[in-house]
Amino acid sequence: MTDTQTLESAQSLSPQELVAGLARAARAAQIELARLSSEQKAQGLIAAAAALRSAEPAILAANAQDVAAGEARGLSGAMLDRLRLDAGRLAGIADAVEAVAHLTDPVGEVISSDSRPNGLQLSRVRVPIGLIGIIYESRPNVTADAAALCLRSGNAVLLRGGSEAVHSNRAIHAAMVQGLESVGIPADAVQLIPTQDRAAVGAMLTAAGLIDMIVPRGGKSLVERVQNDARVPVLAHLDGICHTYIHAAADVDMALSIAVNAKLRRTGICGSMETLLLDAAFPGSVAVVQALLDKGCELRGDARAQALDPRILTATAEDWDTEYLDAILSVAVVDGLEQALDHIARHSSHHTDAIITGDEAVAETFLNRVDSAIVMVNASSQFADGGEFGLGAEIGIATGRLHARGPVALEGLTTYKWQVRGTGQVRP
Amino acid sequence: MTDTQTLESAQSLSPQELVAGLARAARAAQIELARLSSEQKAQGLIAAAAALRSAEPAILAANAQDVAAGEARGLSGAMLDRLRLDAGRLAGIADAVEAVAHLTDPVGEVISSDSRPNGLQLSRVRVPIGLIGIIYESRPNVTADAAALCLRSGNAVLLRGGSEAVHSNRAIHAAMVQGLESVGIPADAVQLIPTQDRAAVGAMLTAAGLIDMIVPRGGKSLVERVQNDARVPVLAHLDGICHTYIHAAADVDMALSIAVNAKLRRTGICGSMETLLLDAAFPGSVAVVQALLDKGCELRGDARAQALDPRILTATAEDWDTEYLDAILSVAVVDGLEQALDHIARHSSHHTDAIITGDEAVAETFLNRVDSAIVMVNASSQFADGGEFGLGAEIGIATGRLHARGPVALEGLTTYKWQVRGTGQVRP
Incomplete structure (x- = not known):
């Protein structure tokens, strides 16, 4: 079928039928995919990257359609910037796909193995989730x-991008599928919901038994909807209300450079x-707040900070x-470590919290007692960030407590099975 | 407060208020618990086991109340048997608690560590879920x-047992709490819903942000209700529709003894x-089905099995x-490995599936291609079973794909956090 035919036939289905059909095809392809070698999967991604580069004219034309529609709809400048592709950005997308091909495949890794007194050999082996x-x-790069x-x-994947990027996403998807097919990878393993119907999101969230895990990537309202409506397990990342506590024993220069970087390098991530917590006994507080203010950051403080x-x-x-995602920072003065820990326990979103200190014992206490994905x-x-953590990439930063926490990359997209090898054992 | 006062005040609350109050107290206690050493937690369990032994008269009296009420309500013999405690069973419960004290504490284990080119030291460390x-x-032993x-x-725990065991559960809980308190463990970490109100289950299932994970242990209807209604992550085990495939190259004696044991040792687990899948080329099929029939097992077969x-x-x-949980077995004859794999893919509940074969290549193919928690x-x-797998105990056998799979014990009750140690690094 041509893409137009695919789209037309998709539009004639209910959202549930559409999602179920794509999911069943993806699941069947995943069984094939699971039997390919690591090298074959890598070759598929290299071919997909090449196809993205070859399809530059088609992808940029599709993206121009989305950008024009977005301008007509009055999307904000920031949203248009996230949506817009150019040759450089597209090359970056293709390079990122190729980089994933070179990451170590987690599938098949033996997580643990054991031999029981009765001679049974047990091992836990990583397998795809499904x-x-x-x-x-x-952002079309997510596709x-x-x-x-x-x-x-x-794993097979069922993608549902934002309607404002639908042409870009379709063009990126079409190129990748063509690349995968060229080296014999079952292209049905990568499915994109081709319609703009928002009901497809609801159909995905309730497709228990067809979709094994959902990863929402977007703003707070999307993540909250997913968490409320999902009957499928969700790997969510919620807000990053990240704290930095500058302890009394912090080096002033270090504290200053970290505070400025943590707030202002990029405010939207x-x-x-x-929130900045300043220890009342830290001698550099005035210097730190002045540096932030002088760089244009708005500070909102308690009385002692003011x-x-x-x-x-x-x-x-x-x-x-509040997660500002902007050049705004809340600032409180605290009396020592316990008050800082208490503030963090009450207000952190358990994403990332940090301490600046020269006191190793205080640092270890902070590392142990702060209950966040990253400390x-x-x-x-x-x-x-998954890249900074050496994971090569990330599918998201999980702030839930189960399955995976913090930056999630390939390992977080796997589960395991137990393999038991016996020689005729029966249970007494 | 006395237990009677606790119960009366609990009954005056809405189910949501009751669950929220118990959960908040448990969460506060968990923070204390997380700061105790592994040895302190072990001492707490040893004291709880001793308290269970000392409380034998009270626990057996409470249990007699439940059994009498169950008899009056006409509970089945099997249910009454699961409910009934005697001195021997109670001693077994206390011994099991003490055995858990001697298991290795997973908390604090470093799962992975890495050093980045910029000098950041990263480690993932196991922590309780919450x-x-x-x-x-x-079964009151679950308490x-x-x-x-x-x-x-x-972890802190909020227990909600069946209403038919409410007196037994309260007595077991009271004894354990008293044992924990005697060695300074925060007793609020172990909470039992004291009422019999079924609405408390619904309140637990929707207590997102208060309860971090729910483990349902019970029949299909309970597990399905939990999976439908839960807004809290669930670690569920569904049916065990377990297959044994006897391959052409299976040893006849081994196949016979495993088949009889797998079906009849205990039919209710x-x-x-x-389901038994017999390869058409396996020479011992008649012997296997005769052995099962002669031991009183009902067989239901396809035409070739018949x-x-x-x-x-x-x-x-x-x-x-169908999961019979009884001396009933479905039997099909298949033509080789691929047909067996296909039957299992279509009908397995992904709990445990087995092959009997003397052919190592066939065995490895089966291990790789069957997508079940245990192969x-x-x-x-x-x-x-967690005990047989060397885990010391189990909280359940998970048939979902995320977080933990197969027998779940201590490790499955933990998550991890990333600890990052720097020397002043800022992100370029």
């Missing part, structure tokens, strides 16, 4: 990134600092629970 | 087992065989998807 659903918003990570780990600089605005109760000592919270 | 909700049916496993791994023995009844389409070669599926 079919992963990805629900995401405007390629998510497909690559799922395929590398032997989930690992950016949203005493540090007249430019600091008054924080409301809400500020301590850092003497480093910028902006390092909270 | 508050585990256990919803279970009539003690589940509490012990959760405490050993640093989830790892018991429910040709093996006139006593074999006709299987309906439903039989291939066995030349062993009885009745070994599907």
Whole structure:
């Protein structure tokens, strides 16, 4: 079928029928995929990357359609920027797909093995999860990134991108599928919901037994909808309300450079600092807040923080629970480690929290007692990222407590099975 | 407060208020618990076991109340047997709690560590999940087992047992709490819903943010309700529709003894065989079905299986998807490995499936291609059990794909956090 025929036939189905049909095809292809070698899957991704490069004119033309429609609809400048592709960005997308091909395949790894007194040999072996659903918003690069990570780990994927990027996503998907097919990878393993019907999201969320895990990538409202409506297990990342606590024994220069970087390097990422806790005994507090203010950051403080600089605005109760994703920072002064831990326990979103200190015992206490996916000592919270953690890429940063936590890449897209080898044992 | 006062005040609350109050107290206690050493937690369990032994008269009296009420309500003999305690069974419960004290504490284990080119030191360290909700049916031993496993791994637990065991559960809970308190363990970490109100189950299932994971232990209807209604992550075990495939190259004596054991050792456990697949080229099929029939097992077969023995009844389409938990077995004849794999893919509940074969290549293919939590070669599926797997105990056998799979014990009750140690790094 041509793409137009595919789209027309998709539009004639109910959202449930559409999702079920794509999911069944993907599951069948996943069984084939699971039997391919690691090398074959890598060759598939290399071919998909090449196909993305070859399809540059078609992809950029499709993207121009989306951008024009977005402008007509009055999308914000930031949204249009996330949506827009150019030759350089597309080359980056293709390079990222190829980079995933070179990551170590986790499938087949023996996690543990044991021999029982009765002679049974037990091992736990990593296997793909099955079919992963990805629900995401405007960035078209997610189409390629998510497909690559799922395929590398032997999973099929059902992609549902934002309607504002539908032409771009279709063009990226078509190119990747063509690349995969050219080297004999079952192309049905990568499915994209071709319609713009929002009901397809609901149909994915309730497709228990057809979709094994859903990863929402987008803003708070998307993630909350997914968590409320899903009957399929979800690997969610919620807000990053990240704290940096500058302890009394922090080096002033280090504290200053980390605070500025953690807040201002990029304000829109989930690992950016949203609350700064200054120890009352830290001698560099005035210097730190002045540096942030001088760089254009708005500070909202409690009364003791406001005493540090007249430019600091008054924080409301809400500020301590707000993810600004902007050049705004809430600042509180605390009396020592316990008060800092208490503030973090009450207000952290359990994404990433950091301490700056020269006192190793205090650092270890902080590492042990802060219950967040990522806990850092003497480093910028902006390092909270799968690439920076050496995972090669990431499908998201999980703030839930089960299955995987923090940056999730290939290993988080696998599960395991127990293999038991006997010689005729029966249970007494 | 006395137990009577606790119960009266609990009955005056809505189910949501009751669950929220118990969960908040448990979460606060869990923070204390997480700071105790492994040795302190072990001492707590040893004291709880001793308290269970000392409380024998009270626990058996409470149990007699439940048994009498159950008899009056006309509970089945099997249910009454599961409910009934005696001195021997109670001693077994106390011993099991003490055994958990001696299991290795998974908390603090470093799962992986890495050093990045920029000097950041990364490690993933096991931590407790937090508050585990256990919803279970009539066996009162679950109260003690589940509490012990959760405490050993640093978790708080909120228990909700079946109403038919409410007096037994309260007495077991009271004894354990008293034992824990005697050695300074925060007793609020082990909470039992004291009322018999079924609405408390619904309140637990929707207590997102208060309960971190729910483990349902019980029949199909309970597990299905939990999976439908839960807004909290669930670690479920569904049916065990377990297959044993006897390959052409199976040793006849081994096949016979494994088949009889897998079906008949105990028919009521989830790892018991429910479907036997006989290879058309296996020479011992008649001997195997005769042995099962002679031991009183009802066989329901397809036409080719029925040709093996006139006593074999006709299987309906439903039989291939039925967990009998009884001395009934469905039997099909298949032409080789691929047909067996296909039958298993269509009908297995992905709990435990086994092959009997003397052909190592066939065995490896089966191990790789069967997508179940446990895949066995030349062993009885009745070994599907945390104790038999060397885990010391189990909180359940998970048939989902995320977080943990197969027998789940202490490790499955933990998650991890990333600890990052820097020396002032900022992200470029």
